[in-house]
Amino acid sequence: MRDALHRAVWRWHFYAGLLCLPFLILLSVTGSVYLFKDEINRTLFSYRTVVAVRATPPLSPERLVFIAAEAVPDAAPKTYASPDAPDRAAVVTMAGPQGRTLVYLDPYDGAVLDRVGRDAEAMMVVRRLHSLAYFGPVANALIEVVAGFTVILVLSGVYLWWPRGQGGGVVSVRGTPRRRLWWRDLHAVTGFVAGAGLLFLAATGLPWSILWGDQVRAISNRAGLGQPDALWAGVPVSAVPMGEVLDTTGWALEDAPLPRSPAQDGVPIGIDRAIEIVTGLGMPAGYELALPEGPTGVYAAAAYPRDVTRQRMITLDQYSGKPLVDVRFRDIGLVGRGIQYGIGLHKGEFAGRVNQLLMLAFCLATLLLAVSAAVMWWKRRPAGRLGVPPWPGDRRVVAGVTGFVVALGIVFPLTGLAILAMIVLDAAIAGLRRTLRHPAAA
Structure with missing residues (x-):
C-alpha cells in the first residue's frame, strides 16, 4: 500500500512539475529582478x-x-x-x-x-513578464493555474521527502553530482527548505489572478472586509475603476469607482493647488496624481510606499478642492489589509533588505529545484519516451490520490479545469497504448 501510494503521489508530482517548472523559472527570474527595482x-x-x-x-x-x-x-x-x-x-x-x-x-x-x-x-x-500580461488575458489566467499546481507540487513533494528510515535526502545530500541520487537528494533537501516559501509566493500571487483574485475581491467587498464602501456613501461616482487612472492604488482599491466632481461652470483649482491640498492632508512623498478628465473629472492621488501601513488614496473635487474620498490603510477591511501585507512581503517591500533577500532566496531555490528536477529526469528517462512515473496497480490508491488532487482543483477553479484536462488526456493516452499493444482485442 505504501509503495502504491508513493507511486501515485510521484506521478502527480511529476505532472505538476512538468506544467509548473517552465513558468516558475520565468516567475523566479523576473521576480528576482523586480525585488530590486x-x-x-x-x-x-x-x-x-x-x-x-x-x-x-x-x-x-x-x-x-x-x-x-x-x-x-x-x-x-x-x-x-x-x-x-x-x-x-x-x-x-x-x-x-x-x-x-x-x-x-x-x-x-x-x-x-x-x-x-x-x-x-x-x-x-x-x-x-512576471504577470504574463504580455501574452494576453488567457496567458494571465495561467498564473492561477500555476499557483494551484504549485500547491500540489509542494504538498506531494513533502510526502515524497518525508523520512522513512533513510539516512540521506532529508537534510543531507548523498553521492556526487555524477549520480542521480545526488540530484535527487539536492532536489528533496532544497524543496524541504524552500517549500514554505514557494507556498507563500503562490498564495500571495493569487490575488492578481484573473478569476480567483477577482472572486476574492468581490466576496470580501460584499462582506465589508475589502473596500471601505462607507467612505463612498453619498459621493457621486463614475464607471471608471481607480486602477485605470492610477498605478499605485493597491490591490484592495483597484476596482473601486472613481468619484465625480459635480458639473459646474467654476474654474478648476489647478495642479499646484491640488498638490498643496493632498500634501497638506499628509500624503506620503512619491505619490501619483491623476489629472481630471472632462468637466466631472477629479484629482486622484495615491501613495504606495514600502511601509504598507502608510498607503493612502485621496480624490478631490476639481473645482472646490474638497476631498471626496480619503482612504487610509486602516480604513480597508481585514481581508484587504491582510492581502496588502502579503503583497508587500511578496514584493520585498515590507521589512527592508531582509525581506528582499529572503524572497530572493526563495526565487533562487525555485531555480535550483527546476534544474535538479530536469537533471533527475534526464538521468532516468527511457530512450525516446517522456518517462512519466507509472501508476500503481492498486486502483483504490490511484482514485484516492487523484480525488485529493481534484479537491484542490475545486479551491482553484482554473487549476481544476487543467487537472480534469490532464486526467482525460492521461486516460486517452493509456487507452491508445493498450490498443496499440493488443490491436486484436480492441
Whole structure:
C-alpha cells in the first residue's frame, strides 16, 4: 500500500512539475529582478531617475507638467508622480496616439532627462513578464493555474521527502553530482527548505489572478472586509475603476469607482493647488496624481510606499478642492489589509533588505529545484519516451490520490479545469497504448 501510494503521489508530482517548472523559472527570474527595482532604477537608470540636489526651490508641478506636454506635443498629460526624495526626478505620464509616454524631469530646472514608452520602461517590462500580461488575458489566467499546481507540487513533494528510515535526502545530500541520487537528494533537501516559501509566493500571487483574485475581491467587498464602501456613501461616482487612472492604488482599491466632481461652470483649482491640498492632508512623498478628465473629472492621488501601513488614496473635487474620498490603510477591511501585507512581503517591500533577500532566496531555490528536477529526469528517462512515473496497480490508491488532487482543483477553479484536462488526456493516452499493444482485442 505504501509503495502504491508513493507511486501515485510521484506521478502527480511529476505532472505538476512538468506544467509548473517552465513558468516558475520565468516567475523566479523576473521576480528576482523586480525585488530590486528601486536599486536598479537608481543605478542602471540613474541618468533619468537621480538628480543633483540644489539650494534653489524646485519648479511648480504645473510648470513641470507644461514642460512635459511640450516634450510630447501630440499627447495629453494624465498623471504627475512627485519625487519621493530631494534627489529624485519627477515623472509625468502623457497619453497620445502611440500610447502612454513617461517623461522624466529634473524638478529643479525642468530639464527633460528622458522619454520612454510606458510599456517599454524596463521595470514595467519585467512586471508584465512576471504577470504574463504580455501574452494576453488567457496567458494571465495561467498564473492561477500555476499557483494551484504549485500547491500540489509542494504538498506531494513533502510526502515524497518525508523520512522513512533513510539516512540521506532529508537534510543531507548523498553521492556526487555524477549520480542521480545526488540530484535527487539536492532536489528533496532544497524543496524541504524552500517549500514554505514557494507556498507563500503562490498564495500571495493569487490575488492578481484573473478569476480567483477577482472572486476574492468581490466576496470580501460584499462582506465589508475589502473596500471601505462607507467612505463612498453619498459621493457621486463614475464607471471608471481607480486602477485605470492610477498605478499605485493597491490591490484592495483597484476596482473601486472613481468619484465625480459635480458639473459646474467654476474654474478648476489647478495642479499646484491640488498638490498643496493632498500634501497638506499628509500624503506620503512619491505619490501619483491623476489629472481630471472632462468637466466631472477629479484629482486622484495615491501613495504606495514600502511601509504598507502608510498607503493612502485621496480624490478631490476639481473645482472646490474638497476631498471626496480619503482612504487610509486602516480604513480597508481585514481581508484587504491582510492581502496588502502579503503583497508587500511578496514584493520585498515590507521589512527592508531582509525581506528582499529572503524572497530572493526563495526565487533562487525555485531555480535550483527546476534544474535538479530536469537533471533527475534526464538521468532516468527511457530512450525516446517522456518517462512519466507509472501508476500503481492498486486502483483504490490511484482514485484516492487523484480525488485529493481534484479537491484542490475545486479551491482553484482554473487549476481544476487543467487537472480534469490532464486526467482525460492521461486516460486517452493509456487507452491508445493498450490498443496499440493488443490491436486484436480492441
